[in-house]
Amino acid sequence: MKHDQAASLRRKLTIAQDPKQAKTIAIVSGKGGVGKSNFALNFSLELRNNQKTVLLFDLDVGMGNIDILLGLQSERTIVDMFNDRLSIHDIIEEGPNQLHYIAAGSGLSDFFTMDQAKIDFFLDQYNELVQMYDYIIFDMGAGATHDSLQFVMASDECIVITTPEPTSITDAYGMIKHILNNKQNMPIYVVMNRSLSTKQGTKALERFQRVVSQFLQVNVSLMGVLPDDKTVTTAVIRQIPYVLLNEKAAISKAVKQVAANYLAKSFSLTKKEPFSFVQKLKQLMIER
Numbered sequence: 001m002k003h004d005q006a007a008s009l010r011r012k013l014t015i016a017q018d019p020k021q022a023k024t025i026a027i028v029s030g031k032g033g034v035g036k037s038n039f040a041l042n043f044s045l046e047l048r049n050n051q052k053t054v055l056l057f058d059l060d061v062g063m064g065n066i067d068i069l070l071g072l073q074s075e076r077t078i079v080d081m082f083n084d085r086l087s088i089h090d091i092i093e094e095g096p097n098q099l100h101y102i103a104a105g106s107g108l109s110d111f112f113t114m115d116q117a118k119i120d121f122f123l124d125q126y127n128e129l130v131q132m133y134d135y136i137i138f139d140m141g142a143g144a145t146h147d148s149l150q151f152v153m154a155s156d157e158c159i160v161i162t163t164p165e166p167t168s169i170t171d172a173y174g175m176i177k178h179i180l181n182n183k184q185n186m187p188i189y190v191v192m193n194r195s196l197s198t199k200q201g202t203k204a205l206e207r208f209q210r211v212v213s214q215f216l217q218v219n220v221s222l223m224g225v226l227p228d229d230k231t232v233t234t235a236v237i238r239q240i241p242y243v244l245l246n247e248k249a250a251i252s253k254a255v256k257q258v259a260a261n262y263l264a265k266s267f268s269l270t271k272k273e274p275f276s277f278v279q280k281l282k283q284l285m286i287e288r
Contacts (some may be wrong), residue, residue: 015250027040046262047135053100055092088129164192
């Protein structure tokens with residue numbers, strides 16, 4: 001999106017007049033290959049269908065693929081913002097249904113080990129986004145490093161994607177434990193992907209919730225179950241999000257329900273954060 005000084009001034013005036021904050025959601029998984037990025041994309045589109053303004057931020061180091069899943073060629077990425085000192089507004093791309101996204105780009109691994117000058121530059125740029133969107137969604141890389149985990153810790157909420165496979169369940173548990181060790185009060189939602197049936201997936205999700213409650217003394221929110229649907233493979237091959245490819249497919253209906261579940265729980269259960277994402281991330285980076 002083209003950036004100019006007049007637009008920047010208007011945004012800053014809006015921020016001064018209306019200090020609301022976008023809700024920041026980190027989408028994570030304990031291991032790769034569980035459908036995290038596909039979920040992040042289609043979930044974001046469903047939030048758009050619910051009239052929410054959304055920015056999807058691809059922070060999946062080495063595996064950034066949101067633009068590929070959309071079948072689009074990004075003109076600029078987050079890496080370009082630092083290399084060319086661009087405004088963050090210059091790297092925001094527009095996808096279907098007016099979904100905004102920021103592509104990861106190559107060389108993103110340096111993003112999580114920024115020096116202080118780059119940290120200040122990023123935070124200053126990011127601060128301009130909070131008035132523009134209802135939701136800013138981070139598609140994080142699988143697993144967690146100390147540096148990337150800071151972005152999860154600074155987020156308002158976290159969605160963990162897993163599948164019924166034992167290794168996936170174990171890794172998801174490890175991810176939640178890691179998050180809670182650093183932020184005990186983090187609101188966590190869990191999505192069970194690739195379930196052979198709704199009944200099987202629901203049982204697996206409830207067992208997982210009980211284990212987390214028993215051993216970590218935290219009640220994670222069950223966000224929903226997504227079926228193992230061949231439509232997903234077709235959508236990836238055709239580079240069209242499955243909620244747009246076939247809205248009547250089982251997977252599309254399930255994501256629509258997950259989004260509805262999230263919005264219902266989000267407004268009724270989530271307390272207003274006393275500190276913004278920028279304030280929390282700044283503090284975490286000072287402490288690292």
